[in-house]
Structure formats: C-alpha cells, structure tokens
Amino acid sequence: MLSLGRIRVVARKELLQLRRDRMTIGMMVMLPLMQLLLFGYAIDTDVRHMPTLVYDADHSPPSRDLVRRLEATGFYDVIGEARGYDDIARAFRSGEARVALVVPASFGRDLGRHRPTQVQLVVDGSDAQVVASATESAASVVSAWSTELRVTDWKQGGPEPIEVATSTWYNPDLRTAVYIVPGLVGVILTMTMVMFTAMGIARERERGTLEQLIVSPVRSVELILGKIVPYITIGYVQMTIILVVGTLVFAVPFAGSWLLLYGLASLFIAANLALGLFFSTLARTQQQAMQMSFFFLLPNMLLSGFMVPFEGMPRPAQLLGEAIPLTHFLRIIRSIVLKGATWDDLRSEVVWLAVICAVLVTVSVLRFRKRLD
DSSP: OOOHHHHHHHHHHHHHHHHHOHHHHHHHHHHHHHHHHIIIIIOOSSOOOEEEEEEESSOOHHHHHHHHHHHHTTSEEEEEEOSSHHHHHHHHHHTSOSEEEEEOTTHHHHHHTTOOEEEEEEEETTOHHHHHHHHHHHHHHHHHHHHHHHHHTSOTTSOOSEEEEEEEESOTTOOHHHHHHHHHHHHHHHHHHHHHHHHHHHHHHHHTHHHHHHHSSOOHHHHHHHHHHHHHHHHHHHHHHHHHHHHHHSOOOOOSOHHHHHHHHHHHHHHHHHHHHHHHHHOSSHHHHHHHHHHHHHHHHHHTTSSSOGGGSOHHHHHHHHTSHHHHHHHHHHHHHHHOOOTTTTHHHHHHHHHHHHHHHHHHHHHOOSSOO
16 A cells, blocks of 8 residues: 555655755756746747848849848848959858858840849858848848839830849758758767766776875866876767767868867867866766756857857847857868868957956866865
8 A cells, every 4th residue: 555654755855865965956947947938038040130241243223222122121230342253252251140141244235224133142142041031031122123113114924134043052962961960060079078076086986096086196176187188089089979970970171180089089178078077076976967967068169150040049149158168169160171261261260269268267277176075
C-alpha cells in the first residue's frame, strides 16, 4: 500500500534540499524567462536594416529615387557607394555589407525614353534568410514603381518598365549545409570547451583530488594551463573533423586559408575555456557546472547569429550579442571558408574577439584561486 504520509515526508525533504540550492532555483526561474524574452523580443526572421552598398553608374534622378525607395522600406541601410564589383566583394568579405544595388549607366536614359531597364541586386548568399528578405523587398519596391509608371505614361501590356536581376554570391544554390556547417564549428566548440572545462574542475573538487593539487608544488598558473591544454587539442581535433566531413560529404567549399582560420580559432577556444574556468569557480558540483553551461548555451546560439540573422535582432539584443565570442567567430569562419577573407578583411572581428578573450581570461584567472573556497 502506498503511504501518502511517507510520500509527503520525502517530498518535503526534497523541497528543503532544493531550497538550499539557490543556483538551481535561480536557473529554474531565469531559464523560462530568458527563453520568453529571447524568442518573443530578440528573434525576428524578417531581416531589416541590412547594410547595403550602392554602385550607381548612372547618377541620375531616377537612380537616386530608387535608392530612396529602398531605404524607405527599412530593410536596407545604405552605408556608402561602391566604385565597382571589387569594392562590393571587399565589403562582403569583411562583413561591412550584405547587399549591393548596381544601377547601370543607361538607367535614367532608358526610363526617360520609355524603354524597359534592369537593375542588379547582389546579395551575400552565406545567409539564406538575408537573401530571401533582400530579394523579396527589392522585388516589391521595383514592382510598385513599375505599376506607377504604367499608370502614368507607359503602354499597357508591354514588358515591365523596371526589373531586378538578383546575383547571389558565395552560395548561389542557397544550400543550407553551406551556411550551417561552418557555424557548427563554433557552436560545438562552445559546447565542449565550456562544459568540459567547467565540469573538469568541479569533478576534481567532488572527488577530493583538487586538495592534492592544492598542496602540491604546482603553481596556480601551471595548474590552469595544465587543465586547459588538453582541451585546446580536443578543440582543434573537433574543428578539423567538422570541416573535413563538411567538405567531403556536404560539398562545402573552402575558399580561404586554413592557416589563418586555425590561428584565429585559438582566440575563440581560449575565450571559451576561460569562460568554462569561470563557471568552475562558481559551481560546487558537476551538476551545477552543467546547468550553468546549458544556461549560457541558449542565448549564445540565439544572439550570435547562428540560428537567425544578426541584422534581424533589435539593437539592444545586438549589443548583447557583440559581447559573445561566438558572434565574432561565426563571422570569421564563414568569411574565411565561404568568401576567402584575409587578415585585412577580418581585422575588426579579430580585435573584438581578442578583447573579449582577454577580459574572460583575466576574470577567470583572478577568480580561480589555489584553494578550496
């Protein structure tokens, strides 16, 4: 026979133990609240404010009118003018622009003579959602303008006065694997580096072996380096496996330098290891370390631009995402793998990642003490 009294006693004991674990209670409250805020506020699949270059070979009133119409939609933020396709490629590699509008030299003249004309929309194809938003919005704007022209003084039933020709660079077939596989390198490295490091120190504390390290002649810095060096090797092995399998199985192109990618990946790996070390100074058990790692993983994926385009998030969420190492590593690895970016193209992202890494390493080392408490 089941005893309700004994069940009540065990349940009360469990609640008392849970009440003493403030970290678990905090995560139970913060996790659903964070998910609600992220999915309801920060995540928007309608990509707006895409940084846009204009290559205007016409410089006529109609061409300027087209640029104003595109800006008025809120989907395009014109950041400057290009002098040719080389400028567009350079801006795409560095991440300064995601879209480029190319207006031919005969645009205004053709419209003035009632001849059909065409503009080109060049889109960075490393993100399929950016391609969809850019092409659909531009097609809508041009279609509305063509309708206005037909109503005024164009012949009915003829060809469209203005058409948009879309050119998708780096991923013309819009294959999902081309976009996802490089991003998975950053996500998997984050999961393993943060979790393994955090749980490794907590495991030492639970088993009592941390006491032996503390009374040994090993210095704090030597202890930290000895703990993280194996995980650096593991990180590079994981990275190599993903890229090689992605290239061979999913035909993901690799346009850049392997040496540059592996060199810059060291900053990202170090940042995640430092973060895991910081979590280990807060957690007393492996369970707490795992909880904190998962608690960090969700906003890390959502705010970094891995699941949704970074431009689709509101400004406060973007500012928060800039403080996440994965945000900058995703831009670095996608630019190197898909666009063949060089050091000059990635300089700003490297500076961001280096500063974040330095802050995390400093805070983690200061928090970590060669003592039990």
